[in-house]
Amino acid sequence: MKNPHDITVRFRKPSPIWGDETAAVHAAMSWANRRTVSATDPKTTARSAADLAAAIGETITEDGIGYARALQIFDEMAAPATRAQDDPYNLAFIPAAPTRAAVAFDTAVASANFFGGMWDAGSGAIFLENQALNWLISLLGWPASAGGCFVAGGTIGNLSALVAARERAVARGQVPPDDGFKIACTSQAHSSVAQAARVMGISVVQVPADERGHLTGGELAKVCARTPGLVAVVASAGTTNAGIIDDLDDIAAVCRRHDLWLHVDGAYGGAALASAHARVLFTGIEHADSFIVDPHKWLFAPYDCCALLYRDVDIAAQAHTQHASYLDAIDRAQYNPADLAIHMSRRVRGLPLWYSLATHGTTAYGAAIDRCLATARETATGIRQLPHLRLVAEPELSVLLFERIGWQEDDYHRWSQRMAKRGVILLVPTSHRGATVFRLVIVNPETRAERILQILSEQMD
DSSP states (O other): OOOTTOGGGOOOOOBTTTBOOHHHHHHHHHHHHHHHHSOOOOOOOOOOHHHHHHHHOOOOOSSOOOHHHHHHHIIIIIGGGSOOTTOTTBOSSSOOOOOHHHHHHHHHHHHHTOOOSOHHHHHHHHHHHHHHHHHHHHHHTOOTTOEEEEESOHHHHHHHHHHHHHHHHHHTTOOOOTTOOEEEEOTTSOHHHHHHHHHHTOEEEEOOOOTTSOOOHHHHHHHHHHOTTEEEEEEEBSOTTTOOBOOHHHHHHHHHHTTOEEEEEOTTGGGGGGOTTTGGGGTTGGGOSEEEEOHHHHSSOOSSOEEEEESSHHHHHHHHOOOOGGGTTOOOSSOOGGGSSSOSSOOOTTHHHHHHHHHHOHHHHHHHHHHHHHHHHHHHHHHHHOTTEEEOSOOSSSEEEEEETTOOHHHHHHHHHHHHHHTSOBOEEEEETTEEEEEEEOOOTTOOHHHHHHHHHHSOO
């Protein structure tokens, strides 16, 4: 006999306000089911706001347009004007390659509508999120004091970590000089680091990079010696533009000598910690105080998801816990995700990653990362052999920078736009040491080097 309290065998009655939404639910779920297993479309099909307004018209009305018309507009006009981020030949910016399991479970998470801010409301879901976080902590080699939460993206993750760094300095009695507190990084640090500093009202001290573009302990030590008011150093574990991993071990030693918080931004590249072959590139990360990685970049989860981790989670809780009379009843015996970052309301966005990890296992994750790294190496080898191309930097992870010999900036952009509109490949130019070059990044294990090289050979010569 079925348990009458089992929510899976009980159904909602039609709402006196919304009516019977069963048909609307089935229609939306049917679309999601089809989309989840459909092939990707690599074409760039963005339309102007004016064009979309003319095609779609006004959809928010007093009486509503009905689910059938709303879904039709979404399916036939809105979705086709959106680029597929998970196509194997979307090699621009940092795309995404979520597993089908992760995408499907994101639908399940949305349908459950769990609140993930407080343990007493979302304990079961948060427990599973924490298992995924604990796997990442094990890759970092951090102690039992470590913990964290999932936030929307690297921008809020970096900001939350740096706020914790400043609050630790204040708690230790550090007094800002006349020109205020500061953080140190190179010009290669992600743009969100400078944005975080602006939000916090502190300044950024740029450390000169070496000839490879890396932050090094030697240059950092010079800056520390002459700069009062430093509270944190931001190192990169895979920069967005070039995939550079800073010299983490030397940087960590300098931070320890100067009692500075070390934050490692691994939003893209930190995923390579899952590769046993690449782990040596991150030596020293075990000494960091905080770390971020975006599973929606290279850990095969859907948007939006950033894992924010602290070596000592107590420090984060001291910095971020909110206090108010209506929060007094909250159970804080367990850490609440709301106490560990700049947020309160949150969905349990880490569950799609957990589900994919639990489904496929960590060995498969390491193999997927290794395949991407191998594809990047194979592509780099092929580019060296094409006479009209020149590799401008040796890849450290899966970002490649290369020049089309003889082209000017406009040539790069015209070719990129033509290929994108035809759905051949999404490959966009960037700037490297003052010159326009092509940049590609491989985060999809289904991407094949031979196909990339065929395009670069036949359609760019």
